[in-house]
Amino acid sequence: xxxxxxxxxxxxxxxxxxxxxxxxxxxxxxxxxxxxxxxxxxxxxxxxxxxxxxxxxxxxxxxxxxxxxxxxxxxxxxxxxxxxxxxxxxxxxxxxxxxxxxxxxxxxxxxxxxxxxxxxxxxxxxxxxxxxxxxxxxxxxxxxxxxxxxxxxxxxxxxxxxxxxxxxxxxxxxxxxxxxxxxxxxxxxxxxxxx
Numbered sequence: 001x002x003x004x005x006x007x008x009x010x011x012x013x014x015x016x017x018x019x020x021x022x023x024x025x026x027x028x029x030x031x032x033x034x035x036x037x038x039x040x041x042x043x044x045x046x047x048x049x050x051x052x053x054x055x056x057x058x059x060x061x062x063x064x065x066x067x068x069x070x071x072x073x074x075x076x077x078x079x080x081x082x083x084x085x086x087x088x089x090x091x092x093x094x095x096x097x098x099x100x101x102x103x104x105x106x107x108x109x110x111x112x113x114x115x116x117x118x119x120x121x122x123x124x125x126x127x128x129x130x131x132x133x134x135x136x137x138x139x140x141x142x143x144x145x146x147x148x149x150x151x152x153x154x155x156x157x158x159x160x161x162x163x164x165x166x167x168x169x170x171x172x173x174x175x176x177x178x179x180x181x182x183x184x185x186x187x188x189x190x191x192x193x194x195x
Contacts, residue, residue, distance in 0.1 A: 017063045020075040023047045024083055027090050028179045034059050035078035039100030042153045045175035094123040097157045110148035112136045118158045124187045128166045150174055
C-alpha cells in the first residue's frame with residue numbers, strides 16, 4: 001500500500017482542534033484517514049480528487065482548520081497505528097482494531113450503536129439492523145440504526161459493512177455496494193467474486 005500525506009488549509013472554527021490526515025491505497029480503493037490527538041476520527045472511501053477535497057472540507061468545518069505544531073505527534077501516532085492495522089486487516093489479519101477512536105463526529109443513539117458494533121461484531125460475522133437496535137437499547141430503532149450506519153465517520157474500523165438487512169440482503173453502504181461486497185467477501189461472509 002502506498003501512503004500520501006497532506007494537511008488541509010486552515011479554516012476558521014470556534015474551537016479548532018489539532019488533526020492530521022493521510023490517504024492510504026487499499027484493495028477497496030483509497031481511504032482517507034484523519035486523526036486528532038484523541039484518536040482516529042474519520043475514514044472516507046474513494047479518497048481522490050473532489051471526493052477527498054469534500055471530505056477534508058467537512059473535517060475542517062467540523063474539527064476546525066487543521067493540524068498545528070502542538071499535539072501533532074499524537075495525531076501522527078494514531079494515523080501510523082491505523083494505517084498499520086488497516087494494512088494487516090486487508091492482508092487477512094482477523095485481529096480487532098485497537099487504534100484509539102475519537103468519537104467526536106457522532107453522538108447520541110448513533111454513537112451508542114457504533115460503539116456496540118465496534119465492540120461486539122467481530123471479523124467474519126454480521127448483524128441485522130434490528131438486532132443492533134436491540135443491542136443498543138432501542139428495539140424500535142432499526143431505521144435509526146440504518147441512519148447511524150450511513151453517517152458512520154469510521155467505516156471499516158467501525159465495521160458498518162457487517163450490518164445486513166433482516167432478509168439477509170446486504171443493504172446500503174456509504175462506500176458503495178461493491179465495496180461492501182468486497183469487504184464481506186474478504187472476511188469470508190460472501191463468496192469471493194469469480195472475476
